[in-house]
């Protein structure tokens with residue numbers, strides 16, 4: 001499709017219509033000619049638009065051509081790229097570009113695919129959601145990221161200090177819930193000998209890891225407890241579940257922080 005016969009391309013094969021008045025250039029030197037009306041209808045954040053709207057002027061963008069190739073397709077009425085086939089790095093970069101230039105359809109599709117990636121990339125999804133205020137993504141990523149060491153998560157949120165601070169409070173809520181979960185009933189009602197063996201097994205699995213609260217069913221299954229222990233064991237399991245379910249969603253800690261910022265001025269860390 002391209003007119004170049006060799007070497008790196010200098011013009012987009014897809015976006016080269018001479019009637020398209022806005023010219024963008026990727027950081028790796030590929031030019032894109034985009035119709036003004038498409039920019040207006042499908043995006044709201046191209047700051048260099050005025051510069052680019054002057055014929056022959058070129059607006060330089062900070063994205064690579066492999067990202068802009070995808071992004072600009074979202075601004076035209078044609079089949080959209082299959083984001084499922086992208087590597088996560090390209091998806092994340094596309095999501096950032098979509099947010100920066102407010103390409104609405106790309107923003108929505110990238111969000112869906114970021115949610116699909118929370119299990120493989122919880123910290124990246126958390127950071128993306130914190131920067132762009134997507135509470136549903138935050139909450140989905142947070143319950144996966146809670147398995148990670150607190151310093152790793154805080155580091156991932158370094159560009160959004162309010163979210164990093166909220167994470168410390170969220171982690172503390174999980175730690176307190178674990179503390180409650182570890183309070184076991186003192187003995188089986190019949191005073192049997194197998195109670196302590198079952199208890200040790202549960203305590204070992206709960207351990208000192210807050211993420212163990214996500215595995216309550218696994219922790220309390222296959223204990224081989226004597227039937228006389230069942231009532232107390234069931235009671236303990238239900239208390240652990242209650243402790244886990246009482247932990248507020250991560251987004252609620254952010255809402256709290258925003259309210260405090262409004263009340264006390266801008267928070268600095």
Ligand SMILES: [Zn+2]
Pocket residue numbers: 188189190191192193194195226227228229230
């Ligand atoms: Zn017993």
